[in-house]
Amino acid sequence: MTTGFPFLMLLRAILVMAGLLVMSGAGFAQDRWALVLGIATYDSGRIASLKNTLNDSRTIAAALNDKGFKVYYLENAARGEIDSAIELIEMEQRDAEIGLLYFAGHAIQLDGENFILPSDLDPARSTPLREQAISINALVTRINAMGTKSLVVILDACRNSPLPGESAAGTGLALVDAPENTIIAYSTAPGEVAFDGTGANSPYTAALASALDGAEADIRDVLRLVRARVRLATGGAQMPWYIDNTRTAIPISPRSGTATEALVDLVKGREIDLSTTAWLTVAESADPRDFKLFLDLFPQDQLAAAAERQLVLIEAEPAPDFPLMEIEVDGPGREVPDGLMAEVTACDLLATGVGDVMAVSDPVPHDLVNTRAAMRACVEAVKNDPENPRLVGILSRVLRLSNRFDEALHYAELAAELGNPTAYLGVASFYRQGIGVTPDYARAFQAARKGALLGSPQAQLVTGVYFREGWGVEQSYPEAQRWMQLAMQNGHSHAFVAYGDFYRKGFGVPVDEAKALDYYRQAAVLGSSDAKNLIGIAYLRGKGVKQDRETGIQWLVQSSDEGNPFAAFQLGRAFQEGLGVKKDLKTALAYYRLSAQRNYLGAYIRIGDMLRQGAGGKPDLAEAYANYIIAREAAILRDTIDSAEELAEAQARIAEVTADMTPDQTAAGEKTAADWIAQYGLLDFNLVSE
Structure with a gap:
């Protein structure tokens, strides 16, 4: 006790x-309701099954139930069952404040109209596909006719058409204007394809469940946060989108x-x-x-x-009719005494950290952790095995991702005491960044060093960075190199990049571009996109190697294709200046925009420069000014080594451009920036990094 x-x-x-009314989902019967549909299997063998959609729908049903929604839940439903559910909602939920439709499953577009596929759809039937599928447009119109004051439609369904032949057109879903008082959210940009996910949830639903699991927030803020997390976690490959045609706040609260x-x-x-x-x-x-x-x-x-x-x-209220998520930890391998599978828990599968040296399952990027499910799984796992340093460390990670910082630090320190080297890195980041505590670089350094001595390659690299920068310890380039050498011996790709930087930038050693390039090549073999970007730059400029711009472009393209924001930026420069490619300002601007989409602030500044100079047309000072504002506001939020420099550069550009602008142009630029920030948010630039 x-x-x-x-x-x-x-x-x-x-x-x-005892005297309080406990408001379950049913307690809000005329306030807020949600129809949650998850379809994983189809009667027709011609339509492929989906791995995560049932876990996705169960996850969102649980999250919305906690938010006071009356949840109508269906999984693997036929068209008739969906129609019956809508009829029930029409009887019970007229004039509700908020209605929400969530769908996870196969969806297609036909001639620009979106349809969801019920489980009994059969492409072999003579009945036209339009009559078997369910029109999202018609569904939204029907719900709006109920008098629902605000409707939110969330479609985690932008996948390639599952239908054979020419029965479906297009890739992903088509962009559809939202009717009045309606928000339509797509798990990816219109026409693109979302990932089903390799873990327990799709990337979109994992991020959505975590964003919902918190204090009161407007649904727009929730959707912006989800977009930021998915965009970052997928390297810009998946870009959630939403169309908002509402005029009032839509609060989502406990x-x-x-x-x-x-x-x-x-x-x-x-x-x-x-x-x-x-x-x-x-x-x-x-x-x-x-x-x-x-x-x-x-x-x-x-x-x-x-x-x-x-x-x-x-x-005393009706019990929830949705099942819990199913985390697959069973299997023949678990029957082997002392086998590795016997160690794996649902906590491991849901929230193992990237770079965790004690990991027994695949890592889950921090933006894609379903914190609601992971928290419950990890509490249970630690209760069953309280001295397990791996599980205690994962619990700390989930608490941190849930912004429960006091508890996260408590369990990080406990996991470290139990011998978890990765947990020491967590402790170090708390004290360096001042997360819930007063910043203490000396304490942060000591924690990183202990993790390094216990064998964490990431902690060894970080300890080297502390010596290189002089954070909480006497600055020493030779000592920094020693720790980074240790991380390299343990195969850490980023350590090879950091070590190469010593020779490229001359940190305590003579500048030697060729030697730097050798280390970048070793990092590239280990899969580092940063290293591939630096190799591309070296070939473009002839630094440490004979200049070969064609080869340089090839390295940059490879790095950019892997989601690297800096490589996309360098390709923008190459097309802007005609380095190894034909000069093309339109393509240059596209690459800069791609780099910006991947959260590189310098790209926003370069976009502003191009627009200011009239790239591809006449100068647009208002648009240039808007990009500089976005870069400035995002830099204020960031906590990186380069953020102060980026902020100063953005402020300098703003001072320059506004000197040549009229009041109307200034107002237009500020409105454009404000609208962009309202639509996309700056959360992208301030998410936790691992």
């Missing part, structure tokens, strides 16, 4: 809660105010421990299964009485 939690306070809180606040207050002043973390994870849940799990894990905890009371109150 933990200390610091007076029993009388608990008793009083329980008595208060299911109730007073009741959940009282539940959260139960642990105020209590020391951080696993039951406290578990309680804060489920306190706002409307799913009785969450409180049952809490009681199973912590039957003797002081919070058990509160959990039992909450369970009684929630079960």
Whole structure:
């Protein structure tokens, strides 16, 4: 039993809660509702099954249930079942404040119109495809006729047509204007194809579930955050999109105010421990299964009485009709005593970090962690194996991604004490960046060094960076090189790049471009797109190698195709200046825009320069000014070594261009920038980096 939690306070809180209405999804029957459709398998053998759509739909159903939505849930539904669900909603939800339609499954476009494919669709039938599929346009029109004040349609379905022959046209989904009071969100840009995902969820749904799992936010802010995360995690390959034709705020908030606040207050002043973390994870849940799990894990905890009371109150409402996610951790390999598969948990599968040296499963990029599911899985895993440094470290990662920084630091330090070298890196980043604590470079350095001594290649590289920059330790280039050499011995590709930089930039050694290029080549063999970009630049400029612009372009294209923002920028320069390619300002601008889309601020500045100079036409000072503003505002948010320099450059450009602008041009540029920021957000530039 933990200390610091007076029993009388608990008793009083329980008595208060007894008089509160616990608002489950049903409690908002005339306020907000959601139809969640997930289709993974089709009756016709000619339509391929999808791996993640059921987990996707179950994930979103659970998240919306916690947000006070009355959830109507269907999976692998035939057309008739979907029609019946719509009829039920029409009877029960007229004039609701918010309606939401989420679909995960196959969807197609026919002549510019989007259709979702029910499970009983059969392309071999003589019935026209249009009559078997469900028109999204018609569905939206039907829902709007119910008097729903604000409608949100989310389509995680932009995949290649699954139908054989010429029965479907186009790739992905077509862009459709949203009717009045409606937002239509696509998991990727119109006409493009989204990824089904290799983990438990698609990239889009994983990001959406995590964005929903928080405090009250307007749905637009949620969708912007999702776009930023998916865009970053896929290297710009998948770009979520939404069309907004609403005029009022659409707040997405936890299911109730007073009741959940009282539940959260139960642990105020209590020391951080696993039951406290578990309680804060489920306190706002409307799913009785969450409180049952809490009681199973912590039957003797002081919070058990509160959990039992909450369970009684929630079960007085209709139970959720959607199943939980299924995380595939079973299999023949788990039957082998002491085998590796016996170590794998749902926590590992949902949230293993990139570069985690203790990993027993594939990593999940931080932007694609389904924090809602991962939190529950990791609490359970740590409860079952409390001294496991790997699992404690993963729990810390999920808490950090959920912005629960005090708890994240607590478990990072605990995992480090248990011997997890990757966890020391987490501790170091907390103290260097001042996340929830006062910045302390010396403490950050000591944590990174301990992780390095325990064998983490990433920690060895980071320790070298601390010595190179003099962060919390006496600056020493030779010492920095020693730590980076150790990381290179352990096969860390970024360490080869950082080591090559010593010779390219002359950090404590004579400049030797050829030697730098040797290290970049080794990093390229290990798959580093940064190294490929630097090799391309070397060939373009003849630095350390005989100048060969054609070869340089080939390296840059390869790096850019792998999602590297700097390579796209360099290709923009090449086409702007005619280096190894025919000068083409239109193509140059396209590459700069691609680099900007991948979050390189310098690209926005270069776009502004080109527009200011009239690339491909007459000068457009207002548009140039808008790009400089975006670069400035994004640089203010960033926490990188280069952000101060980028900010100064953007501010200098703004001072230059505004001196030549009229008041009308200035106002137009500021409006363009404001509209862009409102549509896309600057969150892209401030996401956690691993």
